[in-house]
Amino acid sequence: MTTHPISAHGLERSFGTLVAVDGIDLEVEEGEIFGFLGPNGAGKSTTVRMLVTLLKPTGGTASVAGYDVVEQPNMVRRSIGVALQDAAIDPLMTGNELLKLQAILHGLGSREATRRSGELLERVGLTKAGNRRVGTYSGGMRRRLDLALALIHNPSVLFLDEPTTGLDPTSRLSMWEEVRALNKEGTTVFLTTQYLEEADQLAGRIAIIDGGRIVRQGDPAVLKDEVGDPTLRIEIGDSIMLDTAKAVLTTFGEWRPARDGRLAIGLEGGAKRMADVVRSLDAQGVPVAHIELDTPSLDDVFSDATGRRLEGAMVDDEES
Amino acid sequence: MWMTRRNLTRVVRMPSIIIPMAIMPLFFVVAFTGSFSGITEVPGFPTRQVINWVAAYALIQGASFAGLGAAGSMATDLDDGFIDRLLLSPIRRSSILVAPLLYTAIRALIPITIVMVASAMSGAAMPGGVLGVTLAYVAGVGGGVVIGAFGLAVVLRMNDIRAMSVVQTLAFVVMFPSIGQVPLVLLSGWMHWVARINPVTNILRMARQGFLGPVTWADTWPGLLALAIGTVVFGAWAGYELERRNP
Amino acid sequence: MTAAVGLPSTFDGSRHRFRVTLEQGFALAKRSVLSTWRSPAAWVPGLVLPLMIAAVYSAQFAMATQLPQFPPVDSFLQYMLPASVLQSIAFGAGNAGTDLATDIENGFFDRLMASPVARQSVLVGRIMGAAVFSGFESLVLVLVFLAFGAPVKGGVGGVIAIIFIAGLLAIAVGGFGVAVALRTGSPEATQSMFPLTFVFLFMSSAFFPTELMNGWYQQVAQSNFIIDPTRRLVIYGWSWTDLLQAVAVTLAVAAVSLSWSYRMYLRRLEVK
Numbered sequence: 001m002t003t004h005p006i007s008a009h010g011l012e013r014s015f016g017t018l019v020a021v022d023g024i025d026l027e028v029e030e031g032e033i034f035g036f037l038g039p040n041g042a043g044k045s046t047t048v049r050m051l052v053t054l055l056k057p058t059g060g061t062a063s064v065a066g067y068d069v070v071e072q073p074n075m076v077r078r079s080i081g082v083a084l085q086d087a088a089i090d091p092l093m094t095g096n097e098l099l100k101l102q103a104i105l106h107g108l109g110s111r112e113a114t115r116r117s118g119e120l121l122e123r124v125g126l127t128k129a130g131n132r133r134v135g136t137y138s139g140g141m142r143r144r145l146d147l148a149l150a151l152i153h154n155p156s157v158l159f160l161d162e163p164t165t166g167l168d169p170t171s172r173l174s175m176w177e178e179v180r181a182l183n184k185e186g187t188t189v190f191l192t193t194q195y196l197e198e199a200d201q202l203a204g205r206i207a208i209i210d211g212g213r214i215v216r217q218g219d220p221a222v223l224k225d226e227v228g229d230p231t232l233r234i235e236i237g238d239s240i241m242l243d244t245a246k247a248v249l250t251t252f253g254e255w256r257p258a259r260d261g262r263l264a265i266g267l268e269g270g271a272k273r274m275a276d277v278v279r280s281l282d283a284q285g286v287p288v289a290h291i292e293l294d295t296p297s298l299d300d301v302f303s304d305a306t307g308r309r310l311e312g313a314m315v316d317d318e319e320s
Numbered sequence: 321m322w323m324t325r326r327n328l329t330r331v332v333r334m335p336s337i338i339i340p341m342a343i344m345p346l347f348f349v350v351a352f353t354g355s356f357s358g359i360t361e362v363p364g365f366p367t368r369q370v371i372n373w374v375a376a377y378a379l380i381q382g383a384s385f386a387g388l389g390a391a392g393s394m395a396t397d398l399d400d401g402f403i404d405r406l407l408l409s410p411i412r413r414s415s416i417l418v419a420p421l422l423y424t425a426i427r428a429l430i431p432i433t434i435v436m437v438a439s440a441m442s443g444a445a446m447p448g449g450v451l452g453v454t455l456a457y458v459a460g461v462g463g464g465v466v467i468g469a470f471g472l473a474v475v476l477r478m479n480d481i482r483a484m485s486v487v488q489t490l491a492f493v494v495m496f497p498s499i500g501q502v503p504l505v506l507l508s509g510w511m512h513w514v515a516r517i518n519p520v521t522n523i524l525r526m527a528r529q530g531f532l533g534p535v536t537w538a539d540t541w542p543g544l545l546a547l548a549i550g551t552v553v554f555g556a557w558a559g560y561e562l563e564r565r566n567p
Numbered sequence: 568m569t570a571a572v573g574l575p576s577t578f579d580g581s582r583h584r585f586r587v588t589l590e591q592g593f594a595l596a597k598r599s600v601l602s603t604w605r606s607p608a609a610w611v612p613g614l615v616l617p618l619m620i621a622a623v624y625s626a627q628f629a630m631a632t633q634l635p636q637f638p639p640v641d642s643f644l645q646y647m648l649p650a651s652v653l654q655s656i657a658f659g660a661g662n663a664g665t666d667l668a669t670d671i672e673n674g675f676f677d678r679l680m681a682s683p684v685a686r687q688s689v690l691v692g693r694i695m696g697a698a699v700f701s702g703f704e705s706l707v708l709v710l711v712f713l714a715f716g717a718p719v720k721g722g723v724g725g726v727i728a729i730i731f732i733a734g735l736l737a738i739a740v741g742g743f744g745v746a747v748a749l750r751t752g753s754p755e756a757t758q759s760m761f762p763l764t765f766v767f768l769f770m771s772s773a774f775f776p777t778e779l780m781n782g783w784y785q786q787v788a789q790s791n792f793i794i795d796p797t798r799r800l801v802i803y804g805w806s807w808t809d810l811l812q813a814v815a816v817t818l819a820v821a822a823v824s825l826s827w828s829y830r831m832y833l834r835r836l837e838v839k
Contacts, residue, residue: 052681056837077683084681088674092602104594105684107587133605149678344762351769355788358779362630482608489612493619502627511626 005030005065005157005188006051012059013046020046022212023060028190028205033183035203035220036192037298039308043212044192045085048161051190052082065157078106081150081158083143085165091135095126095145098134099152106153120148124178140171147178158182160191164198176201196298208302215305220298227296227304229266231256232277236263237287245286252277257303267293341389345382345431349438352378356501366503367532375439376528377500379456380520382431383464384491388484389427390420391471395481407565417558421468428464432457444531452530459527459543463520466550467491473554476561495520519546588685595684595692596699603662603700613658613704617651618711624774636778640802645717649797650773652705652733657764659704660737661757663697664744668754671835680836690832694741694825701737705730721800728800728810735817736793740764742824749831767791772798792816 006028013021021043028034038044049055051064053073062069065079089098096117103113121130124144129137134145143163150158160179164172179202183189193199199206200220207217216223232253236245249265252273258264267273271293281288294300303309352374360370367373397403406416436456446452471487478486497511498520507515515521526543529535603609625644632643640646670676679689709719709726719725748757768774770784771791780788789795793816796809 049677054677054680074683077681080681082678082681084674084677088678090598090602090670090675092605093598097598097601101594101598102678102682104590105679105682107591107683110590347766347769350784351766354780354782354784355769355775356779357781357784358634358636358775359628359631361634361636361779485608485612489616492616496619496623497626506630507627508629509626511623 003030003066004028004063006034006063006190008047008051008060008062010060011047011050011057011062013043013050013055014058019212021050021057024209024212024214026062026207026214026217028188031183031186031188032204033179033189033191033202035199035206036190036209037194037196037199037206037302038192038209039194042209044194044209045161046212047209048084048159048190048192052080052084052159053077078153079156081153081155083146083150083158083160083163085161089134089142089145089149092133094131094133095121095137095148096130098145099148102149102152108153116152120151123151124148138171140167140174143167143171143175144178147175151182155187157188157190160189162192162194164193164195172198196302200298206298208305210302210306216301220301223301224296224298227300229253229268230270230296231264231294231300232267232274233258233262233264233290233292233294234277234281234288235261235290237289241284241286244284245281248280248284248286249277251280256300257307257309259309262290341382341385341427341430342434344385345378345434346438348378348381349375349435349442352501353442359502362506364503364505369443369445371439371442371444372531373503373528374501375435375444375531376456376459376524378439379432379435379460379527380463380500380524381495382435383428383460384467384495385431386424386428386464387467387469387471388488388491390424390468391475391487392484394420394472395475395484398475398479399481404565407562413562414559416562417469417472417555420472421465421555424464424468425461428461429457432460435460439531446530447533448530448535451535455535455540455543456527456530459523459547462544462547462551463523466547466554469551469554469558473558473561476558476565494518499524519550522546588688591684591688592691592695595679595688596696599663599666599693599696600700602666603659603696609662609666610659610700610704613655613662614707616658617654617708620654621647621651621712628775631775631779634779636776638776638778638798638802642717644712644715645802646776646798647774648709648712648717648719648801649729649794650768651708651712652729652797653736653768653773653794654765655704655708656701656733656737656740657761657768659701660697660740661744661761661764662700663693663737663741664746664748664757664760665754667693667745668748668752668757671748671752672754686832686836690745690828693745694738694828697741698734698737702730702734705733717801719801720804722805724805725800728813729797732793732797732810732813732817735814735821739817739821739824742821742828746824746828746831749828749835752835793820 004027006026008024008026010023010025011021012019012023024043024047036044036047046055050057051062051069053069053076056070064076067075067079069076093101099117099120100110100113103116104110108116117130118127121127124147126141126145126148129141134142137145147160147163150160163179164175167175176198179189179191191199191202203220205218206220206223207214209215234245234249236242245263249263253265253268256264256266267277274293278288278291299309349371353371356374357370359365360368360373365373394403403416407413436453440446448455470491471484474487474490475483477483497514498518499507499515500520504512504515504521522542523546524543525539529539621644625642625647628643631637632640632646638646667676670679676689709729713719719729721728744757744760747760748754751757771788771794773794777785777788793813796813799806799809
């Protein structure tokens with residue numbers, strides 16, 4: 001048995017003929033924030049549901065906090081905190097009541113439950129709202145309560161499934177602060193997100209899942225370097241010149257996927273070649289409407305791995 | 321017209337709508353005749369066969385589900401913004417209300433026919449002949465449309481899917497204290513008074529007369545009047561609520 | 568918070584497992600009672616509609632009690648008492664199902680499943696919550712009937728017996744609602760089961776005595792072994808036989824519905 005807080009080997013889940021997760025391997029180190037990235041339907045939620053014992057794998061093995069998710073599900077449940085997508089909270093209960101209920105469900109006595117609830121309400125800044133019904137909470141408050149619920153039993157591993165989806169920028173920042181603080185105290189965090197910036201900001205290491213397979217895994221900085229040349233995006237002012245523009249650009253680097261009406265290449269040699277590109281286009285009489293140079297981002301890592309853009313594929317629908 | 325067609329298409333494509341529409345009226349016939357067959361033994365009850373009495377009640381109740389259905393569709397359409405899109409389009413405002421009511425009228429024919437057939441099979445008489453049957457249909461369709469108009473008004477007013485439970489409860493509350501199951505002569509006290517002034521009583525009388533004897537104008541005009549007033553008043557209210565949405 | 572602690576102190580085995588399970592079931596039952604109480608739309612109809620039907624029917628059918636075949640009652644209202652209690656249970660127990668389906672739909676059920684709560688507590692808590700609430704509603708109904716002059720001949724014992732039967736019946740009916748909820752995971756589907764309970768009610772002596780029915784309908788209505796003994800407690804007086812009959816039949820129904828819902832529960836835990 002491994003000592004990693006989370007590890008999976010050949011983990012697999014199919015629903016009928018649909019293979020949602022197709023044999024993935026993961027090793028999450030003690031005390032890190034691990035970012036799990038992917039578009040909707042890529043298998044993120046299915047993976048998380050298997051790791052938190054809500055779904056049985058159809059193949060492979062996984063262990064969390066040193067316990068096998070299939071053989072010792074109850075030991076796993078005792079060791080983990082889980083905040084699932086959409087912050088499922090009964091709107092008719094107060095924050096305080098929900099925290100106490102959660103504490104009792106984790107086997108705490110009622111006095112201990114009261115003490116712990118008060119502590120956590122304070123921690124997530126909901127002391128004043130503690131006796132109000134959750135139905136009156138804002139989206140950010142619900143997520144913070146959700147986080148408090150996940151922390152009720154001092155878990156060593158915390159699963160956060162898209163903790164900031166649908167939040168406004170301010171609430172998102174305060175959620176990030178809280179996650180960093182928890183991590184500093186030693187909690188291992190497994191974070192799924194469809195926001196590249198979130199993974200960039202928080203995660204020490206990331207894995208990108210697409211079509212049920214992990215397509216990249218590692219330190220974000222290293223992954224970005226691996227993508228190589230920065231991306232040059234150009235929009236030309238006259239579509240008649242499209243072929244001419246293509247002919248020019250192809251001499252400067254390899255084609256990259258781009259949105260409609262734009263051209264993108266990996267610019268060999270980087271920023272210092274920009275002037276050459278512009279001069280060549282000008283010499284051929286190609287009018288340039290827009291030009292930009294992007295050093296690799298996680299989006300580029302994703303598109304390098306899958307041939308598609310992640311941000312463009314973002315929808316607010318639930319992953320099924 | 322196409323809006324009515326859209327609603328009809330929805331019914332054909334969703335068996336979950338059509339099954340209760342067929343089952344509920346059947347159940348009314350079976351339950352009212354089965355449970356209360358003994359009521360005719362009370363001295364003064366106008367008929368020996370309970371089905372002759374309750375068929376009209378089952379018919380109005382069955383038809384009222386068609387009206388509730390129209391209000392339900394409106395609630396859904398409001399919820400997903402379909403109505404607002406219609407309000408922004410150049411179609412005639414009135415058709416937003418007329419279409420679902422027309423659809424209610426057509427849809428009401430199904431439960432009414434089911435009740436008529438089931439009643440005939442349980443031995444109901446029809447001394448009123450073709451005219452009696454026609455008036456039963458008119459009462460049923462009219463009742464469905466009145467409930468539909470009322471439902472549309474409440475749904476437009478409350479702008480919430482929960483309006484449906486309000487509509488259902490109120491429809492039930494109005495239909496219940498009437499001569500649905502027991503004739504006026506056998507009612508006493510507050511119930512006699514409420515049933516006498518309840519317009520549902522007039523509609524029931526119009527629908528029922530053919531089952532009990534020859535059709536008379538005296539049993540017909542109060543029902544027609546009640547239906548006309550109901551349709552106009554609730555229709556106007558619904559129209560007002562619709563106007564209010566778009567200043 | 569300390570770094571990567573193993574298990575919190577509560578799991579050192581010092582607290583008895585049975586006691587923890589009991590506490591969890593109780594906490595979940597409390598939650599289900601609280602959320603029902605806080606959404607009046609869920610329970611007010613369960614009180615108001617039966618009372619309204621009772622008021623209307625007892626006025627409409629008052630003269631029927633004079634018929635020779637009608638059981639000896641003080642009033643039609645007295646005859647209606649068990650029917651009203653049963654209607655209220657049909658409403659309340661239906662809620663147990665829809666609430667659970669809502670929990671499944673919005674993910675609260677997942678939250679429970681990802682915690683180390685004893686699996687049985689979730690089911691038991693939900694159904695016990697419904698039973699407690701139904702018992703309470705029945706008590707209110709009986710008191711209203713008493714206030715309007717419909718005596719329970721079985722006395723205080725009879726009232727307690729009715730409330731006890733009501734609670735058991737809520738478990739039995741709630742079991743079906745919960746099973747459908749677990750099976751479908753959809754509040755709408757669970758809600759649509761509700762009219763079925765009315766079919767059962769109508770095809771019994773709930774609203775009119777079987778003595779005045781005939782044919783196959785009478786036979787069906789006579790095979791309802793819960794409402795008749797309950798009514799005998801109301802209109803004749805105390806009887807152990809009637810109480811035992813009602814309880815035994817209710818328990819049998821509960822056994823069927825609970826084992827079905829347990830099977831659906833296991834299925835949801837396995838497949839999903």
